[in-house]
Amino acid sequence: MSKLSIAERVRTAPTAELCASELAWDPWAHDAQPDEPAVPAYGPGASQWDAIPASAPVQTEIPERYRRMPDEELARRIAAAKAALGSRLVILGHHYQRDEIIRWADFRGDSFKLSQHAASRGDADYIVFCGVHFMAESADILAADHQRVVLPNLAAGCSMADMADEPQVLSCWRQLGEAVGEQRVVPVTYMNSAAALKAFCGERGGAACTSSNASRVMAWAFERGERVLFFPDEHLGRNTGDKLGIPDEAMVVWDPRRPLGGLTPEALGRARLILWRGWCSVHARFTTAQIAEARRRYPDVTVIVHPECRREVVAAADLDGSTELILETITKAPAGSRWAVGTEINMVNRLAAEHPDKTIFCLDPVICPCSTMYRTHPAYVAWVLEGLVDGRVLNEITVADQVKKGARLALDRMLSLPAGGGR
Numbered sequence: 001m002s003k004l005s006i007a008e009r010v011r012t013a014p015t016a017e018l019c020a021s022e023l024a025w026d027p028w029a030h031d032a033q034p035d036e037p038a039v040p041a042y043g044p045g046a047s048q049w050d051a052i053p054a055s056a057p058v059q060t061e062i063p064e065r066y067r068r069m070p071d072e073e074l075a076r077r078i079a080a081a082k083a084a085l086g087s088r089l090v091i092l093g094h095h096y097q098r099d100e101i102i103r104w105a106d107f108r109g110d111s112f113k114l115s116q117h118a119a120s121r122g123d124a125d126y127i128v129f130c131g132v133h134f135m136a137e138s139a140d141i142l143a144a145d146h147q148r149v150v151l152p153n154l155a156a157g158c159s160m161a162d163m164a165d166e167p168q169v170l171s172c173w174r175q176l177g178e179a180v181g182e183q184r185v186v187p188v189t190y191m192n193s194a195a196a197l198k199a200f201c202g203e204r205g206g207a208a209c210t211s212s213n214a215s216r217v218m219a220w221a222f223e224r225g226e227r228v229l230f231f232p233d234e235h236l237g238r239n240t241g242d243k244l245g246i247p248d249e250a251m252v253v254w255d256p257r258r259p260l261g262g263l264t265p266e267a268l269g270r271a272r273l274i275l276w277r278g279w280c281s282v283h284a285r286f287t288t289a290q291i292a293e294a295r296r297r298y299p300d301v302t303v304i305v306h307p308e309c310r311r312e313v314v315a316a317a318d319l320d321g322s323t324e325l326i327l328e329t330i331t332k333a334p335a336g337s338r339w340a341v342g343t344e345i346n347m348v349n350r351l352a353a354e355h356p357d358k359t360i361f362c363l364d365p366v367i368c369p370c371s372t373m374y375r376t377h378p379a380y381v382a383w384v385l386e387g388l389v390d391g392r393v394l395n396e397i398t399v400a401d402q403v404k405k406g407a408r409l410a411l412d413r414m415l416s417l418p419a420g421g422g423r
């Protein structure tokens with residue numbers, strides 16, 4: 001099994017093994033030029049062809065000296081800046097980050113674990129979040145007032161989170177109110193959403209959830225209302241509904257582009273779980289055919305997938321769970337065991353390198369990282385850290401106070417429930 005990182009594999013792999021040849025370019029090739037109109041783009045990878053909102057944050061090209069720095073110098077500078085900042089700095093790294101980034105993380109984790117770390121490191125002045133925009137926003141909501149949250153590359157958004165915006169959700173809520181009475185609906189937002197949508201849920205008696213506690217949060221919501229509106233991930237919502245035994249006919253999909261979500265009042269009347277039409281383009285790549293092929297190659301393989309995969313993929317797998325659950329399960333597995341994994345390639349590649357005594361491979365044979373996670377490269381981390389050493393907070397993520405209040409309610413309700421939700 002290759003010890004090369006995904007960035008190194010991308011540099012050496014034949015183009016046919018990549019989902020986009022532009023993956024081999026430096027990430028700043030996709031950033032905005034200082035004197036040109038800023039046009040948001042996800043960049044190469046799984047979300048490359050997803051529609052991006054015009055309001056999505058854009059990263060302007062960082063100074064040339066960082067772009068030109070050899071890898072070893074970037075590493076030396078990051079280490080020096082980390083040492084200079086000491087306990088004033090905490091670096092959080094999501095499992096989908098490149099190896100070249102994750103090595104600097106004080107804490108690695110899934111969205112849930114990282115939000116707990118963000119809430120627990122009150123002594124650090126700066127939280128540098130190597131993840132995506134909604135995670136940095138959540139850190140700002142949970143952090144103490146004096147703490148400043150930094151996202152090294154502002155273009156690191158999430159195409160799934162971008163599939164639900166506040167006007168669309170407000171319009172859905174109004175229409176639901178007219179059709180079924182909104183007081184009987186509890187809104188639940190996946191962590192992968194804008195802070196304004198977490199506030200929307202917090203202010204209406206709802207909560208946020210992550211893939212590690214979706215079942216608990218949804219069960220909690222059903223104790224409080226007849227119906228749950230779940231956004232923005234249709235698949236996590238349906239997979240969670242399946243785990244809670246919600247019958248198929250009681251789950252409907254709300255398409256925000258169509259009047260009444262494309263539903264009839266009768267279908268809405270029967271619905272218990274209203275699922276937003278949104279998805280993750282990384283997890284949409286996994287198929288039952290890939291699972292069948294993995295089982296054909298290795299009859300003793302265990303298939304583990306993220307619950308953002310489609311229902312039939314989760315059903316065909318042996319296990320499903322958050323990135324942290326996938327990591328823990330494979331880490332604890334006996335030597336010699338074989339694992340086919342349906343989640344982001346940087347994480348799967350790292351697991352394989354860290355456990356050479358096990359066979360671990362990604363279900364998808366093509367290298368196709370999360371476009372936005374992949375936008376974070378050591379050059380951006382060196383740039384923001386050296387800024388902090390000089391007293392300049394670059395790429396700060398701040399959530400407005402009035403939004404923070406409601407969003408905090410939604411997150412606190414989630415954090416107060418015990419974790420759980422795998423199969």
Ligand code: 13P
Nearest residue numbers: 110111112210211322323
């Ligand atoms: P986890 O909470 O499992 O880390 O998932 C976050 C995510 O964005 C998966 O696509």
Ligand code: SF4
Nearest residue numbers: 158159160280282370
């Ligand atoms: Fe968003 Fe999917 Fe990337 Fe996770 S993997 S950050 S859900 S686009």
